Amino acid sequence: MSTEILMPALSPTMTEGNLSKWLIKKGDTVKAGDLIAEIETDKATMEVEAVDEGVVLDLLFKEGEANIPVNKVIAIIGDPNEKVELKKEAPIEKVIEEKKIEKNIETKIENKKDDVIDTPSPKIEEDRNLSAEEITMRQALRDTMAEEMRKDNKVFILGEEVAEYQGAYKVTQGLLQEFGKERVLDTPISEHGFTGLAVGAAFKGLRPILEFMTFNFSMQAIDQIINSAAKTLYMSGGQINCPIVFRGPNGAAAQVAAQHSQDFSSWYSQVPGLKVIAPSTPYNAKGLLRSAISDPNPVIFLENEILYGLKGPVNNDINFSIPIGKANIEKEGKDLTIVTYSIMLHKSKEAALRLKEEYNLDAEIIDLQTLRPLDTETILNSVKKTNRLITVEESWPFGSVGSEIANIVQRDAFDYLDSPVIKVNSADVPMPYSLSLEKLYLPQVDDILNAAKKVSYIK
Amino acid sequence: MKKLSNNDYIKMYTYMLKIRRFEERAAQLYGMGHIGGFCHLYIGQEAVVVGVLMTIDKNDSVVTTYRDHGHMIARGLDPKRIMAELTGREDGYSAGKGGSMHMFSKENNFYGGHGIVGAQVPIGTGIAFTHKYNGEKNICRTYIGDGAMNNGQVFEAFNLAALWKLPVLYIIENNKYGMGTSVDRAAAGLDLYKRGEAFGIPGEKVDGMNIFSVIEAADKAGKYVREGNGPYIIEVQTYRYRGHSMSDPAKYRTKKELDTYKETDPIEIVKAEILKKKIAKNDEIEKINKDTLEEIKNAAEFATNSSFPKDSELYTDVYL
Secondary structure, eight states: OEEEEEOOOOSTTOOEEEEEEESOOTTOEEOTTOEEEEEEOSSOEEEEEOSSOEEEEEEOSOTTOOOEETTOEEEEEEOTTSOOOOOSSOOOOHHHHHHHHHTHHHHHHHHOTTOGGGSOOHHHHHOTTEEEEEEEHHHHHHHHHHHHHHHOTTEEEEETTSSTTOOTTSTTTTHHHHHOTTTEEEOOSOHHHHHHHHHHHHHTTOEEEEEOSSGGGGGGGHHIIIIIIITHHHHTTTSOOOOOEEEEEOSOOSSOOGGGOOOOHHHHHTOTTOEEEOOOSHHHHHHHHHHHHHOSSOEEEEEOGGGGGOEEEEEOOTTOOOOTTOOEEEEOOSSEEEEEOTTHHHHHHHHHHHHHHHHOOOEEEEEOSEEESOOHHHHHHHHHHHOOEEEEOSSOSTTOHHHHHHHHHHHHSGGGOSSOOEEEOOOSSOOOSSHHHHHHHSOOHHHHHHHHHHHTTOO | OOOOOHHHHHHHHHHHHHHHHHHHHHHHHHHTTSSOSOOOOOTTOHHHHHHHHTTOOTTSEEEEOSOOHHHHHHTTOOHHHHHHHHTTOTTSTTTTSSOTTOOOBGGGTEEEEOSSTTTHHHHHHHHHHHHHHTTOOOOEEEEEEGGGGGOHHHHHHHHHHHHTTOOEEEEEEEOSEETTEEHHHHOSSSOGGGGGGGGTOOEEEEETTSHHHHHHHHHHHHHHIIIIIOOEEEEEEOOOSSOSSTTOOOTTSOHHHHHHHHHTOHHHHHHHHHHHTTSSOHHHHHHHHHHHHHHHHHHHHHHHHSOOOOGGGGGSSSOO
């Protein structure tokens, strides 16, 4: 009997891993619990233990090999006296295959570099400084922080696991080594306290970047964000500003359930005194984060965990920035407008492709980039052209960003509308754990398609 | 003990009196409808903030609660502009947008005036963080009411301050009541100064009705913090003569309790000391009394004659 050892999924969002190091060699006898390999995931490098016992018959990947899919056979153990037929291409278990299909958008974002969905928008392609190399969203964010920290000694970063651990999602990787522990600070799990501390530091003239491990934990600190950071400039008659960036992943990851999957975009967008940004690509993440760090006001910077692995070209000019408050027309179109942001941009683009192929509808896609201040001009101009609007976002439906857009559009472009505005949101329930229910909860390409058909009066 | 000059005695007396007269006048203006909303008076607690003032460096930072009028006066801020903020006028320190509880003066390193119980504690800790980050020798004095000492973020801030050895002096003003709830009905363990012990933060209890005790403790604690030893807590036992805010009839305590504290009035203690030490004569004291009354009267007049903010100010100062 031989046993196949598969590339394990070591984090909720991991789809592939790098084999950093073998801790066993062919012919070794392994017992359950022995360390067999070091695997680099999307978050960290981790040691893997054997679950079964036997002699190592074969290692199917060399040390240093990258992008090995989860559930690929990486080694075989068993009885050396028994003849083993080694399969060239090891099968991926059917269940897992199904799981992957269900998560198809996320997987596509992670893996499909040459998919048309992930090509940069025309505007980005016009950028003369566009890098030949594609980098991930997490690299783009890290590079921008490092660049700004080199420019200005007042910029520092604090949060849980940002320093020695190198970031819970590896977004702050290498910053401790370059800038030292005075400027890259691990905090205790104490959001209310360290958020207040960072706000005080910003009042006094420093420029903190505060990482929430996820924005779910910002609820612990929300009084300091709203009552202190957002309101003090006003309450002090313009004397005391708060130049701080609150950043971290927002919204659903993968099966982390109700308390770890909330989208806060409309919560924070409701608050005067805050600016709210939600990047969708490495390109705009870079330009927008630079603007956020340079801004003299508190900025909520809502990242998306699933997008951290998304690769794309960037502008490497250390002064390149994208202005806050300006939406990007991701794709021009004439038949209807889709207003979206963050991860839903990618689902919207896929829906737009199908709308063209299946219904010959030419959708215009607006990626908001900034949620507050909202670029109402770009939205209204588009609606005046296409006469139809759907909004697509991950947040709960009640009082969402889309609700506000629907209000603005009916107020300022009523006569241009050929159909009611339709919002696509997640389900109005707490996020379920189960994979099947999670998929139902989140807006899917079909939901966008159906909304687009409805505003176009297509049955 | 810090050596006090004759001028220091006069300064103490003048500041404490100024706070007292200011608060009495504020109560009057509140009654006349010139001041609205919440208004928390400092009468009875003057020795705390003025005592600490005697040990302060002008580049040190201060952050406090919503009971902040006295802290601003002690910081040397102009009573006219403080009162104008109370009346919601454009000459107020926050241009009429903050009110009694939310006043700031960045140029004087006064960082508020915070309306949320406990919120100023992490903020003051962050200001101290900045002093350290910038390599400055200054400290942040962070005032805390006894009510906030049961608030979670206070302990989170204590932990961070001790962990990172931040130059912050926590001054607990224990005036015996968090709104209408007495300390013994709110706090399990009445020695609030010991609540930093678990974090290794030294603390001591001080008689806040006697300014000389406050000066001695604040001086010692200030030096400890300034020398880079990390945070320090002093719990100052004090008493507010008035209710929690203007609308509080203070039915939860007896007149006898109030009268007992009034017998050890902090201003009278200083006055007696001045006379005893022959630093000033009775008529000189009388002149200070008269001048102070006049100054505060003028402040009230200024504050009621200053213009209301222009309508266009509604939309300014939301973003820089």
